[in-house]
Amino acid sequence: MSSDNQQPFVTDSSKVGTATREARLSGQDNRFNSRLREAFGSSPFILTKFDKFMNWVRGSSMFMLQFGIACCSIEMMHTYAVKHDLDRFGAGVPRASPRQADVIIIPGTIVSKFAPRMKRVYDQMPEPKFVIGMGSCTISGGPFQEGYNVVKGAEEVIPVDIHIPGCPPRPEALVYGVAKLQERIANGESSPVTVKPYELEEFGDLERDEIIDQLAEEIDVEDLVMRYNWADSP
Amino acid sequence: MSVELPADADAVQTPAEVADLLGDLVIGREEHLNAPGFVIKPNSVVDALRRLRDQAGFDHLSCVTAQEYEDRYESIYHLTSYDDRTQEVSIVVPADKENPVSQSANEVFRTADWHEREAYDLIGIEYDDHPDLRRILLPETWQGHPLGQSYDQDQPQVVPLREHQNPLLEDQTADNDSETMYLNIGPHHPATHGVLHIKTVLDGEQVVDLEPDIGYLHRCEEQMCQNSTYRYQIMPYPDRWDYISAGLLNEWAYARTAEELADIEVPEYAQIIRTMGAELCRMAAHFLALGTFALDIYGDFTALFMYSIRDREKVQNILEELTGQRLMFNYFRLGGVVWDLPEPREDFFEMTRDFLEDLPTALEEYHDMMTSNEILQVRTVDTGVLPPEVAKSYGATGPVARGSGIDYDVRRDDPYGYYENLDWDVVTEDGCDNFSRLLVRMREVEESAKIVEQCIDLLEDWPEDERNIQSNVPRTIKPDDDTEIYKAVEGAKGELGIYIRSDGTEEPGRFKIRSPCFSNLQTLPEMSNGEYVPDAIASLGSLDIVLGEVDR
Missing domain, CATH: 3.30.460.80 (NADH:ubiquinone oxidoreductase Nqo5 subunit)
Known part of the structure; x- marks a missing residue:
């Protein structure tokens, strides 16, 4: 930046001063003379709905949960890192703790042993929270759909806002998905939180049948469990 | 021992x-x-x-x-x-x-x-006389044995949350008066490289007892392969075992086993392409191992991790040119590969050569920042010691075995592909510690580069009318009933073996995957007991496991 330029933040295109502005600027520090001021025009106020403002804020600065499951997490790492750099879109701060995260990307196959843990991680995230399902496994179980141990999609366990198909999706696809999520958030949309087929419940609350009777000795009534009715899965 | x-x-x-x-x-x-x-x-x-x-x-x-x-x-x-x-x-x-x-x-x-x-x-x-016969991949409360013949896949299952219920609810002192503390690491934890759960008992900052609990990514790979036909349907699955870009190495494990089982020849030209592709995959996999290791040791997300991803991107670009995919290549076919090098070939060779030319500089950077970094040395030298006899007893292979001075590499010891005809060395280090395993991986990248370079030279001069990428393979393959075979290749993490028993149909009767990570991970308690927690994390990083392959 050349030293003779007295107004470092004013570019050629913004040098369209008005009388009002000139008046306002006289005696002001240069640092106030920003692009933002330009956008606001002569008025120091903006008028918007608080909700709308909050939605814009939420979508523009998303903290992602650092959450790796399977193959897709490799492409997710590539999306965070150089070349694709998700941070450009205000969505690239991976947080290791769910308590600090707004968005969880589910990058991989969910199996019976992991679904309760994933549900627990999701529950620990503060509201409002958003979920991106990455890859075919989170849509339907993907190539492993017929597996005896595979949950047929993330939506069986937690609500999903955006599905990104692919096995695995390319980083560009993930970036697109994140951008779409930001659009949704800015519009104030999110998936309704509904009761999912597989919920965590206390063992004692399960309807008693043959399998429950068999397990009664192994599991405490107060233990949280997830019951999989494979026959009902899509 | x-x-x-x-x-x-x-x-x-x-x-x-x-x-x-x-x-x-x-x-x-x-x-x-x-x-x-x-x-x-x-x-x-x-x-x-x-x-x-x-x-x-x-x-x-x-x-x-x-x-x-x-x-x-x-x-x-x-x-x-x-x-x-x-x-x-x-x-x-x-x-x-x-x-x-x-x-x-x-x-x-x-x-x-x-x-x-x-x-x-x-x-x-x-x-x-098994010391601890419990379920390992499936939840403890699972009913039935899924690969047995009488298993009903539609029966409901109940899975408890137990140890993850609320670890902070009560004081976690293990027994009555003892001073130890029980700690869950994972299954959602940045340092576990995926969904691994490690049950640790700590005395102060030292590990008294440590037990890896796996199965959080058991997605029935063996069942999937048993329900697929030999000719085309199985090949996409190996890509997803070791998914750190090591796809071609895994595909080769299946290709080698099935080709031997069905007696299929592979043209020499295809073998060279395979060798080149596989070594590119090995480099990409090792880069990630280096990057995440640095991340584990001193939280280096900004430099080394990014460098390793940068180099992986280069390799992935080459592999994408070759196979059409970034990660899940599905490029091998029984009897060869699916298509020839991309046209114009000169561009492909140039691209690969450029990468190989830049590699020594890149590796020097890695050495500057990792192996000559004092913090890393303090954290890795003489920690996580794995003596060779112990490694052998646990069936450790790959860089883990070679870092313990065991001179064992399936590429050389049971040759396949084009490795025999190329000039390269098996890398070993005698330190038996985390540092040695890191060094082995870094030096293996150099060896892989040597192999790729020789393959490029060969492919460049290959006569145009002899570019035979696939032999004649029947559309359906039905090996004789009750033929059994076990074959292995050197994957990125070690000896990746496959056992197939045919039952006279187009699908295998039994398909068993021998995952190197599964055996390597078993050594973790040996390396960590008595050490500090951060050293246990370093040891885990140096094992370079990938849970898709551990759990299958």
């Missing part, structure tokens, strides 16, 4: 000599395509394996395959030798259909521990 070997232990063992050695333990013979099979009684497993280990040099229990037949259960112990990989023998142990009990081999080979637990979990064979 060190054993005085008799002088003639290195000598080649003919099947007759092995039969003599086993003597009256043998109750029958089988012929597997890769090795002679000896059927022994269920209660003489320890005896037989000990004789083979101590007197015939079969010191590597590569894999334990279990399966259920119409009339019996069966465990197969695939033995080979660290000194001579071509020496193989299969010990077949039948078990009763009604009451499948068989003796555990845990006493002779520590690696049998997890392998037998897996066999119990998925098939339902019980092992006598």
Whole structure:
């Protein structure tokens, strides 16, 4: 930046001063003379709905949960890192703790042993929270759909806002998905939180049948469990 | 565990000599395509394996395959030798259909521990004298054994949350008066490289006891392969075992086994392409291992991790040109590869050469920032020590074994592809610690680069009318009923083996994957007990596991 330029933040295109502005600027520090001021025009106020403002804020600065499951997490790492750099879109701060995260990307196959843990991680995230399902496994179980141990999609366990198909999706696809999520958030949309087929419940609350009777000795009534009715899965 | 070997232990063992050695333990013979099979009684497993280990040099229990037949259960112990990989023998142990009990081999080979637990979990064979026969991949409350014949996949299952319920709810002191603390690491934790759960008991900052709990990514790879046809349907799955870009290496494991099983030739030209692709994959996989290791050791997300991703992107671009995909290549076919190098070929060669040319500078950067970094040295030198005898007993292979000074590499010891005709070295380091394993990986990248360069030279000069990428392979492949084979290749993490038993149809009767990470991960308690927690994390990072392959 050349030293003779007295107004470092004013570019050629913004040098369209008005009388009002000139008046306002006289005696002001240069640092106030920003692009933002330009956008606001002569008025120091903006008028918007608080909700709308909050939605814009939420979508523009998303903290992602650092959450790796399977193959897709490799492409997710590539999306965070150089070349694709998700941070450009205000969505690239991976947080290791769910308590600090707004968005969880589910990058991989969910199996019976992991679904309760994933549900627990999701529950620990503060509201409002958003979920991106990455890859075919989170849509339907993907190539492993017929597996005896595979949950047929993330939506069986937690609500999903955006599905990104692919096995695995390319980083560009993930970036697109994140951008779409930001659009949704800015519009104030999110998936309704509904009761999912597989919920965590206390063992004692399960309807008693043959399998429950068999397990009664192994599991405490107060233990949280997830019951999989494979026959009902899509 | 060190054993005085008799002088003639290195000598080649003919099947007759092995039969003599086993003597009256043998109750029958089988012929597997890769090795002679000896059927022994269920209660003489320890005896037989000990004789083979101590007197015939079969010191590597590569894999334990279990399966259920119409009339019996069966465990197969695939033995080979660290000194001579071509020496193989299969010990077949039948078990009763009604009451499948068989003796555990845990006493002779520590690696049998997890392998037998897996066999119990998925098939339902019980092992006598096993120290800890619990489910390993599936939740403890699972009902039935899913790869057994009578399993009903539609029956409901109940999975508890238990140890993750609320770790902070009550004071986690382990027993009444002890000073120790119980700590869950994972399954959602940045340092576990995926969904691994490690149960640790700590005394202050030191690890008293540590137990990896796996199965959070058990997505039924073996079942998927058993339900797919040999010709085309199985090939996409190997990409998803070791998903750190090591796809072609895994595909080669299946290709090698099935080609040997169905007696399929592979043209020389295709072998060179395979070799080049596989080594590019190995480099990409090792780059990620370096990057995440730095991340584990000193949280270096900004420089080294980014550097390694940068180099991976370069390799992935080359692989994408070659195969059409960034990660899940599905490029090999039985009898060759699916298509030739991309046109214009000159551009592809130039692109690959550019990458190879930049590589020494990049590696120098890595060395500047990692191996010569004092913090990293303090954290890795002499931590996570894995003596070679222990490594062998656990069936460790790949960079983990080579970092313990074991000179073992399937590419050289049981050659396949085009490796024999190329000039490269097997890298070993004698330190047995985390640092050595890191060094082995870094030096292996250089060796892989040498291999790729030679392949490029060969491909460039290959006469245009001899570019044969696939041999004639029938559209459907039906190997003879009850043919059995176990074959391995050198994956990014070590010896990746596959056992296939055909049942006369287009689909395998039993498809068993021997994952190197599964065996390597077993060594973690040996390396970590008594050490500090951060060193345990460093050891885990140096093992470079990938959970997709551990759990399958």
